[in-house]
Amino acid sequence: MEDGISPEEIAEKIREVSIAEFFEKNRHLLGYENPTKSLFTVVKEAVDNSLTYDVPVLIFKDGKFYIEKIGKLIDEQFEKYNKYKIVERGGMLEKLSVFDPIYTFSFDPFDFKITLRRVTTLFRHKVNSDIFRIVLEGGRSVEITDYHSIFILDKGRIREAKASELREGDYVVVPRKLPEFILLAPIDLSIELPKYVPISILRVFGIRNYIDEIKDELKANLPKEKWYRIGDFKKTNSMPLELALKLRSFEKLKGKLKIGLKNSRHTIPILLYPSKELARFLGIFLAEGSIVNDNSKIYISFGEKEKELAMYTTKLVKMLFDDKAVIRRAHDTAINVVVESRVLSYVLRYVFGFSKAREKRIPPIVFAFPNEWKKEFLLFYAAGDGHPSEKIWRIIKGEDVKLERIVLLSASEWLMIDLSYLLSFLGFSFSISVREESMRKVKGKVAKFGRNYALYLYLKQKISPLNKFPINCIDEIIDWKIRNRAKRQEFFLLQTLKNGEVVLNEEMKSFVNSNLRVLRIKKIEKIEYSKEFVYDFSVPISENFLAGYGPIFCHNSVDA
Structure with missing residues (x-):
């Protein structure tokens, strides 16, 4: 994992100390004695820092990456571990220090490296201040209480700033590229499918050649009057999954066997x-x-001009699931790849989480793919739902195609959020726009169109807004031509800084060479909020975590 360590290593390194003890031992690091390390100077950070219920957070939990609403995540943990809940401030504040292991991406305030760190306390408190939505250049946003801080780049240093202190035009800290975190364990459908499908209808297939090897175990797990079934298992080449899970030898045979449904010929x-x-x-x-709806088959739809992609999809189905996909004409301008497999439908719906258009999400497994595979996922998604799809397919085939940007369209807000975090793993610049519900005329007829989203992926990364650096953070400009340019503009591109034509302080040198960047605040607005609670994490040492509609680093609450 680039710039990071595993959750197990993190857990091993984290030592429980009181906040008072930590502050006393680390005064020289926390900004009280060294002004250049002012990141941790306490402003009203103890439990008044909070985000609204719906704000997305990227977490690592149960061996997977998830992007969840922070309120939903924390409420579920409070419900699960309610007996450990601590109530303070006359019922205004609730906190939880015993909960499922949760990790979040956080940047180190001293070298700016981004790593996974364990969340040690969950907070929710009743609303006691105004709520603001902070919107950045490119469409990222976050909803925070008046006292919640995010991080800005200001006059040569990174500092925290409360929502009420922020101004339009301020530069907010965001990730340029998140650490690559690779998990390649196989998905075990004998474990995953019974979570969603009655185990009584699931069967293991391909066991005929192994019956003699497992016969003694089968007899040990069947009553004597049922031993005749062993012959049936051999004849049908299958057995109930519930029985297979009782066999110690099943674990080593899984890689050679398939799973399917009772009375079905389709297996994977x-x-x-x-x-x-x-x-x-x-x-x-x-x-x-x-x-x-009845999970009997899946469709993958393509335009008439996408026959190559449709043919390749049938090959993928055979390669991955050892099942047959057929191409059928839907109408004059469209074709469908069809797989009539109920078990594959269950896997795609429940294990990978595919849903309807407005509820589409990226499967969590994708976030732990190697970055090269993430790019493959992104390109093939773009070949279907992106523009210009024909050029994207030509890029996939290895042709030399000039393309400045790719536009990804969706009716799902959460898919756009997922894509923004995925692109941050890859270090790609993007912007997101929203088209509100409207009535439009199509072919002479008026039709109602729902709210939809567009994500613009910029392929010329050097001119990305993420590569802007404010001039007021430069100590000295050496080249006279650049000094003249500085009089007419507010920022330089990072390439200018790396050419040795300006002088930066040590903190800014570290920042420029890190995977942090800044985006300007485009809009600040006070918003209505109807829920009872607002929410936050505590992440010791680094004191920040990644959240937002598009990733933004937010200050945490201190568990004092």
Whole structure:
């Protein structure tokens, strides 16, 4: 993992100390004695720092990355571990220090490296201040209380600033690129499917050649009057999953066996291994796939000009799931790839989480793919739901195509949020726009269009807004031509700084060479908020975490 360590290593390194003890031992690091390290200077940070219920947070939990509403996540933990809840301030504040292990991305305030750190306390408190929405250049935003701080770049240093102190034009700290975190464990469908499907209808297939090997175990797990079934298992080449899970030898046989449903001829491998091909299929299915309501089949829809992509999709289905996909004409200008497999429908709907158009999400497994596979996922998604799709397909095929940007369109707000975090893993610049519900005329007829979203992925990263650096953070400008330019503009591109034509202080040198960047505040607005609570994390040492509609680093609450 680039610039990071595993959650297990993090947990091992974190030592429980009181906040008072930590502050006393680390005064020289926390900004009280060294003005250049003012990141941790306390402003009203103890539990008045909070985000609204719906603000997305990127977390690592149960071996997977998730992007969740912070309020939903914290409320679920309070419900699960309610007996450990601590209530303070006459019922205004609730906090929880015993909960499921949760990790969040956080930047180190001294070298600016981004790593995963463990969340140690969850907070929720009743609303006691105004709520503001902070909107950045490019469309990222976050909703925070008056006293909640985010981080800004100001006069040569990173400092925290409360919502009430922020001004339009301030430069807010965001990630340029998140650490690559790779998890390649296979998906075990014998474990995953019973979470969603009655285990009584699930069967293991392909066991005929192994019956003699497991016969003694089968006899040990069946009553004597049922031993005759062993012959049936051999004849049908299948057995109930519930029985297979009782066999010690089943674990080593999983990689050779398949899983399916009772009275169905469709099966898929029990173990699905992460791969470049799986990334491609998930991208295509996210863009163009659908599952019929009764889970009897899946469709992947393509335009008439996308026959090559449709043919390749049938090959992926065979390669990944060892099942047959057929191409059928939907109408004059469209074709469908169809797989009539109920078990594959269950896997796509429940294990990977595919849903209807307005509820589409990126499967969590994608965030732990190697970055090259993430790119494959993104390209194949764009080949379906992006523009210009024909040029994107030509890029996939290895052709030399000039393309300045890719536009990704969706009716799902959460898919846009997922994509913004995925692009941050890849270090790509983007912007998001929203088109509100409206009535439009199409082919002479007026039709109602729902709210939809567009994400613009810029392929010329050097001119990205993320590469802007405010001139007031430069100590000295050496080149006279650049000094003249500085009189007419507010920022330089980072390339200017790296050419040795300006002088930066040590903190800014570290920042420029890190995976942090800044985006300007475009708009600040006070918003209405109807829920009872606002929410926050405590992340010791670094005191920040990643959240927002598009990733933004937010200050945490101190568990004092």
